[in-house]
Amino acid sequence: NVPAFELIPVIDSTNQHLLDRVGQLESGSACLAEYQQAGRGRRGRAWFSPFGANLYLSMYWRLDAGMAAAMGLSLVVGVSMAETLQNLGAEGVKVKWPNDLYWNDKKLAGILVEMTGQAGDAAHLVIGMGLNVAMPETDEVDQSWANLQDACHPLPDKNALAAALINGVTEALKQYEETGMAGFVPRWDSYDNFQGRAVKLLLGERVVKGIARGINEQGALLLETENGITPYLGGEISLRAD
Ligand code: BTN
16 A cells, blocks of 8 residues: 555646545555646636646645644645755745745745545645746746746756655655644744745735744744734735835
């Protein structure tokens, strides 16, 4: 009963592929595609997935602690991806709360965690990682992005990258299951792209302005305003000039 690995040339979405097979998979099983016809991002957005350019990788994880632990899990995945890329020679890879990787203030990778399973039971999670490696110029993406080929010299080949990410994330998730979020807070801090910087948090219609002060052990973003430091569990942050 070892985790399986599948390399698929063309698929709708690697996340969907694993979600459809949750009952048959060992925890840690992964699949990698070269092209996604219906790649998806967070908040119902599409994830542009041109052929062969980038890494489209998903992993199945059975989390016995249940859904409540899933928030921390997605931060743990981001930290371990940043560490793995740095170990492979990439310089300046950062994390953005809650689950992106950044390089030079531009998005390098996005993480989409999807789940099935009932409250109280084990959570069945599919962790999708979209890593820009050599994304060509395009009108399909509405935010500025970075490519790993600009951060990492020499650039490892895709199989080596995928293998290292699967191993790194697997190790991190095992540790998370044993000891929780605590050990990851300092690891997060050392890669945090926004630590000490002026940001705004978009919370639905509301905007909160403050200074980013890292995360707490629940995985919440800590924002310092004139009222002190407040933890936030939702929303999207961006840099601000005012
Ligand atoms: C985001 O930043 O919005 C998350 C993007 C996640 C994209 C990856 S690519 C592999 C996996 N399969 C999908 O359909 N999405 C994720």
